[in-house]
Amino acid sequence: MNTLRVASHSDPSATAGAIANSVRETGEAEIQVIGPKAVNQAVKAIAIARGYVAASGVDLYCVPSFTNIQVVESNHGKTAIRFAVRPRHEMMCSSFREPRSEIAVES
């Protein structure tokens, strides 16, 4: 799974598409950001991505954490914020509900 790096100028909708694709392909998405504006764009993207995958019965949540990264240009380390975006797997829970896509629709 690749880590999505979101910048302050990143388009939230495009980032949301990348998040949704990563979740569909690898089961989760990992986002790394530095700076308030980038964090804001990432959060917007996650909120939009929830809408992208909700139709297929996937409920996304995110887990933010701090991570130290080494900036190539300088020797200074920076504290980035990492978002782990994962779907809530209801099939693992006792409150299991059939995904909509599997419910027979009577015409």
Next chain:
Amino acid sequence: MNTLRVASHSDPSATAGAIANSVRETGEAEIQVIGPKAVNQAVKAIAIARGYVAASGVDLYCVPSFTNIQVVESNHGKTAIRFAVRPRHEMMCSSFREPRSEIAVES
């Protein structure tokens, strides 16, 4: 459950304490923010709050969403970001594990 309003000048550690208390008392926390800096402070606070409650076996996650709010000063509506912060209830899952606090420690 009260909605925590986080501003750009809010202290992440203090906000994290408020999040942890809300989760302990009501089972979840709701945060509302406007603007990139406030979103950044809220995300930092959630990451810190995860550490506050982790010792008691609680694993926090957050669900960001958009919400429209009416600003009192003006008639303009603003789009705020709302974070629902909840613990992952493992007891609801088939992969149930006893919380550490309930495991008998042999001396």
